[in-house]
Amino acid sequence: MSVVDLDASAATRQLPPSMVERVTLIMDAFERRTTTLTLEQVTARTRLPRSTAHRILDQLVQVAWLEHTSFGYALGPRALGFGGQDGSHGEIRAAAAPVLQELFLRTGLVVHLAVLEDAQIHYLDKLGGPLAAMLPSRVGGRAPAHTTAIGKAMLAWVDPERVDQLSGGRLVRRTERSIGDLAVLHQELGRIRTRNGLAYESGESVRGIACVAAAIRGQRGAVAAISLCGEARNTQLERVAPLVLDGAREVSRELFPELAKPRRVPVRSGERTWSPEAMDRFLASAVGGSWV
Template sequence: MTALSAEPEPTTPARRELPLSMVERMTLIMDAFGGRSTRLTLEDVARSTHLPRSTAHRILDQLVRLDWLDHTSFGYSLGRRALGLGGRNGSHGEIREAAAPLLHNLQIKTGMVVHLAVLDGSDVFYLDKVGGRFALSVPSRVGGRAPAHSTALGKAILAWLEPEQVEALVGRSISRLTSRTIGDIGTLHQELNRIRQRRGLAFERGECFPNIACVAAAIRGHEGPVASISLVGDARMPLEKVAPLVVDAARQASLAFFPDLDSPRRSRRARSAPDRTWSSESMNRFLTVGQDGDWL
């Protein structure tokens, strides 16, 4: 009898492998989004966390209600609280939702990394990142930041602000990250003027990260730019061929977020936005590359 009572229970260790507390299970789910993907399905989450599908679904619903996650037709993604936005701007989630299918389509068409970002002070704040095989080599992340003047995303937004606003935002913080970064406010104003002449199309090659190039266009509303979309590739990649796709995606996102943007009663500032997509002929006229491949 004594020997029988001393035998260990073989099922005890297996029971302890599954987290028992709600906090542990929520942490497992949130960790599934950290650095590996910006958008996951219910099946992805259940498989990654080893939680029962019904348990994962119940916790995901709670995280969505509390703004830790967003849920769209493309799956679950990091929400307002997870991105560190707090109560600063509740429209960011709406921008992400409006742009999500466009980012997805842009990535499918090009196979390149797609970014969505907003301006936050002198930085751009990454709201979304959709990538292919090249994504791991791009050192950006959802919820991360980069100096606005060093990125195509930031310059695409800054180009539609008043010069005084630009100086107030980035004038004191402007500095070089690489040998190709714009390092003074005067040169930045010249570049922003060129972007306006290209109808809002912004480029950067190796200005934020070496060996990486981007092309971007702003999402614009009644009162000016609210965000921007970019395509990211290798610094040697000819981005002029995909530039019209970025412009078109930004315009569609603008109309999705501001459905009445094309109405006669829209604001004066919004009226200066491009009214139609770029043709190949128009792009060839506007885009010129120097012999050294520099867009500045």
């Protein structure tokens, strides 16, 4: 038997003996809802042969447990309902909490954290003094994305065709200053990109209120955004805008540490990040397919 044959035989013996264990190794490699991995990173973490990992990844993508983008593989819509992902955006809120507190203490303005859901923003957090009670925004509340600085900050990183789809060809005005034309909205989103992601609005969502916002971005675009809001007549947004941009970047680094600096991907240990109950639910729906 040649050396090559011996190596191939050893590699075969080291493979997990069952399909269930191979799928488990791959799903455990995605330790956070924001984790994005290339095929090479998956093979390094799982120690599976490249061809085996590639086939299983493709099958997981087909059934929406994973997504495949130009940046690599990430948890898909079905997986995000399992493994402790309850849809509450807890990880984003936890990462942003100290930044939101610091922004409020330094500026005294109302601070918002929101995510984009279709054509609306969904507020995850809100801090502020007396002015906060005057604003209609609330945790769990929603507003048309194109009428707010925080919404436009996220829309700026969405494909233009997708923006058109989300709007349905019609933009609802909340005030006389709201953007009501798609062409105008696309021009505004272009300006936001040229400003390194800073978005402004004055009286477009609430009369007399001005805001500045910046998106929290990962490898696949904006995952959330932060804004500062105050009374339009006495708030100098240009002075606090750098604080918002720095804050958004800080949260991005916390959520996506792999973007901060290149690092060698460590080989995964046997520790599992999913609870036994969540893995049982996942496997109950996964084992019906044809797996390698």
